[in-house]
Amino acid sequence: AQSVTQLDSHVSVSEGTPVLLRCNYSSSYSPSLFWYVQHPNKGLQLLLKYTSAATLVKGINGFEAEFKKSETSFHLTKPSAHMSDAAEYFCVVSTPGTYKYIFGTGTRLKVLA
Amino acid sequence: GAGVSQSPSNKVTEKGKDVELRCDPISGHTALYWYRQSLGQGLEFLIYFQGNSAPDKSGLPSDRFSAERTGGSVSTLTIQRTQQEDSAVYLCASRDMSGSSYNEQFFGPGTRLTVL
Numbered sequence: 001a002q003s004v005t006q007l008d009s010h011v012s013v014s015e016g017t018p019v020l021l022r023c024n025y026s027s028s029y030s031p032s033l034f035w036y037v038q039h040p041n042k043g044l045q046l047l048l049k050y051t052s053a054a055t056l057v058k059g060i061n062g063f064e065a066e067f068k069k070s071e072t073s074f075h076l077t078k079p080s081a082h083m084s085d086a087a088e089y090f091c092v093v094s095t096p097g098t099y100k101y102i103f104g105t106g107t108r109l110k111v112l113a
Numbered sequence: 114g115a116g117v118s119q120s121p122s123n124k125v126t127e128k129g130k131d132v133e134l135r136c137d138p139i140s141g142h143t144a145l146y147w148y149r150q151s152l153g154q155g156l157e158f159l160i161y162f163q164g165n166s167a168p169d170k171s172g173l174p175s176d177r178f179s180a181e182r183t184g185g186s187v188s189t190l191t192i193q194r195t196q197q198e199d200s201a202v203y204l205c206a207s208r209d210m211s212g213s214s215y216n217e218q219f220f221g222p223g224t225r226l227t228v229l
Contacts, residue, residue, distance in 0.1 A: 032216050043117075043204060043220040044156075051216060090155065096216060099144060099169070099208075105155040 002027045004093045006104035014112045019063075019078040021107045023091035026072060033074045034092040034101075035065055044090065050074060051096065061085070086111045115139065117207050117221035125227045126195055134190040134224045138207030145188050146206045146218065147180060156204065162188060163210075195228045202226070 007022040025031060032051045036044040048059025055067040061084075065076045074091060091104040118137045126132050138145050147159040158172040162182045170180070177196075182188040192199055202225050206218040 034217070036220075041225075043222040044206075044218075045220070046217060049217060094216060099161050099163070101146075101158075101218065103156040 002031070002093050002095065002100070002102045004091050004102050004104040006089075006091050006107050008107050009105065010108045010110065012110040012112060013081045015083055016080050019076070019081045019085065019109065021076040021089050021091075021109065023074045023076065023104060024072055025074060025091070025093045027093055027095060029095045032094045032096050033065075033067060034094070035059065035063070035074075035076050036090045036092060038088045038090065038106075040087070047076070047089075081109075081111045083111050083113065085109060117205055117219050119203075119205050119221040119224050121224060122222065123225045123227075125229065127229050128197060129194055131191065131193045132195055132226065134192075134203050134226070136188045136190070136205030136207075136221060138186060138188070138205070139209070139219055140186075142207035142209050142219070143185060144208035144210055145182060146208070147188070147190050148204045148206065149174075149201045150204055150223070151201045159190070159203075192226075195226075197228050200226055200228045 003026045005024045034049045035047040038044050047063050048057045050057050050067045058064045063078045088106045088108050090106050094101045120135045145162040148156040160180050161169040164185045165182050177193045180190045202223040204223045205221045208218050
């Protein structure tokens with residue numbers, strides 16, 4: 001069985017400071033992992049994905065995530081937050097070759113001026 | 114190229130009425146998903162299509178909900194006798210089952226349904 005846990009429902013950071021959004025997963029197989037961002041009243045946009053290649057994955061808008069198998073984690077980071085990063089972020093796990101995706105409950109990121 | 118489109122973007126209806134929500138996936142994407150996102154909640158899986166068939170409709174909340182897909186392309190989600198608890202954003206996603214992005218879902222902008 002698969003599951004994903006986003007450890008923080010809300011995160012607030014000041015503009016220009018680092019961002020850390022935490023995600024832990026559970027999977028019986030080597031997973032595919034994704035981070036999506038959802039701006040208000042918009043659909044979901046893919047930030048980055050891990051599919052068993054490099055464990056450090058770089059995405060759009062300066063975000064990156066590191067797959068740590070020993071910790072079953074896939075935390076999302078960004079060195080310097082921008083006001084435009086304020087949004088909801090979803091961590092997603094899937095088993096390659098299957099159709100099912102399991103979504104975390106989301107982390108709402110607030111960026112303070 | 115064109116992304117996933119959904120219509121209408123907003124729908125306000127009265128309790129007890131039927132509604133139809135439409136999804137146009139990316140051309141050539143054989144897999145299509147419907148999700149529901151209630152206010153402040155994550156995504157709730159509703160149904161998965163591969164081509165025109167739906168091997169997994171386990172997420173449909175009740176028999177008031179149905180979906181179909183024709184020509185391996187457009188999909189329609191129908192909610193009969195709408196209830197206030199059906200108010201949510203309904204998201205559609207499509208997926209290319211081959212190629213370099215085969216395991217990535219592409220999402221539409223959603224339909225915001227409000228049942229009065």
